[in-house]
Amino acid sequence: MSTPGHPTRDFARTVSYSPDLDGDADPGEVVWTWVPFEEDPTQGKDRPVLVVGRDDSRFVLGLMLSSQDYHRGDDDWYPIGAGAWDGEHRDSYVRLDRVLRIDDDSIRREGAVVERARFDAVADVLRDRFGWQ
Template sequence: MVPWPPVCSAPNRVLAVSEHGPTPRPARGAVTQVHHVERSAKLDYAPDLDGFADPGEVVWAWVPFEEDPQIGKDRPLLVVGRLGGALLGLMLSSKQHEGWLDLGAGAWDSEGRPSHLRLDRVYELDEHDIRREGSVLAPDRFGLVVDALRARGWR
């Protein structure tokens, strides 16, 4: 069962840009797609706007394109858990795609557009890969994500 705090202390608060600055560029490490994390990843809602990424927070990182991993773009990712010391994130998009989970709007999108979450592509990232924290996803919306991931075999 995913632990839920009764209230999120600072929902939708946008924090300052990290040491990486506002310019999108590849992170020091590699933001990589991981496979078969479902059985070993722990889904946990634990946002804490302390400057470090936590499950339940939307963060920004440079993500490689599927077609050519040498190029990519800065985009929002929902941190859903950890695997060892690595963070696990799922990609958000303002464009609607077949099979993606509708998350609605949030402070991570400056234009207030609804976002959609890709459930079939998981990224492993390090704290140093993250550019900035975008906001906290509400507990009920994180619950929808957990339900969707568990339906796909996550524990």
């Protein structure tokens, strides 16, 4: 299960890139998992999440993705383009201000690997704006 979300600065960790489509969620991969709504954590929906690090051996840290175009130009959302995680190949945006701590056992499936340059761009924002290492 995913936690409702933590402020990114308060939950800063080390961001890393190490995708390996081996059935386990690794930084640099987009995975699908249930994400609780902020306004009511008892409700939520299955969504794609970019894994950006680990909290310990059991939990990964992820940033929620959205294909909603109204995120374009929003400072809390970073554009990463289209990828195999979206069946319609729409442009996607990563939410920067809310980190999800996700139990490995709650991840439904691996969706895709984000190419290194796109991941590094997100990692740079996490380091510059939110104090990640």
